[in-house]
Amino acid sequence: MEKAFELAEVKNEKKMKYASYYLKDEGRYWWESTKVLQEEETISSQNFMEFFLEKYLPSYIQDQLEMRFLDFKQENMMMAEYEVKFSDLERFMPEYVNTEAKKAKRFQQGLKPWIQSQVAFLEIRTFAYVVQITIIVEGEREATKRKYEGKKKKFEDSESEQGRSKFKGKFGKNVSNARQKFQKFKPENGNQKNRF
Structure with a gap:
């Protein structure tokens, strides 16, 4: 209004x-x-x-909203979702966010600890800027995580491939092929004739 x-x-x-x-x-x-x-x-x-x-909006509901706002944490939400819910709650508690600095500080207090540690030293005093920076920090972490997972999968795939290749002979032939060939020379029906 x-x-x-x-x-x-x-x-x-x-x-x-x-x-x-x-x-x-x-x-x-x-x-x-x-x-x-x-x-x-x-x-x-x-x-x-x-x-x-x-x-x-009776006082007991205002008290509940205040507690909810003060206890509000990002937890497993993505940054954009956290920002929307924060903005939804803060409209009921204007005394806690009536300046840009207060709003930015309160927003930071609810962030995931690892994000807090990344932005705290910047001492950001405006809400829009803290949201922008935290979205960047979260995005970079996700990109690094995907890159690491890709390298890990590639490493696991190469280890798996190396594990299979350990059983290859000198000329790269598979051990199972060698067994099949050996079976051809194995005496049949107990006949112990030497084929050589």
């Missing part, structure tokens, strides 16, 4: 009227009764937000 007010350049004294205009159904009924009880002339846009949050 605040972004819409900023875009439309709505002044503070008119924010409440604009916001209340968009209320529908139960929200509309709630606002009409609140205006009567609170004397509409004394309600500021700040009061409106407090009343609205008290009604539709």
Whole structure:
């Protein structure tokens, strides 16, 4: 809502009227009764937000959201997914992210430890930049991992091939071929004649 007010350049004294205009159904009924009880002339846009949050986002839910936000970690999420979920949660906790530096710091606190260690020394103070850097760090790690796995597979394949070739004779003929040839010279039916 605040972004819409900023875009439309709505002044503070008119924010409440604009916001209340968009209320529908139960929200509309709630606002009409609140205006009567609170004397509409004394309600500021700040009061409106407090009343609205008290009604539709009670303190116990706010407390749960706060704990969820503070405990939120990247864990097994990819960076893009973590950033989306972080942004979804942070909108309920503006006091923790009301400056770029606070937002960047809180985002970094939830990162995987190995990513934290890669970016901490940079002391990044803007959210967009920390997201950009962490995506690069994660991407580089994934590329290195794929490269290592490719080399490992290639090494294992070559070892396997070397294992098979250990049984080849002097001229590269397979041992099983030599056995078959030897079988031809083996005496049959107990006949021990020397063929040489």
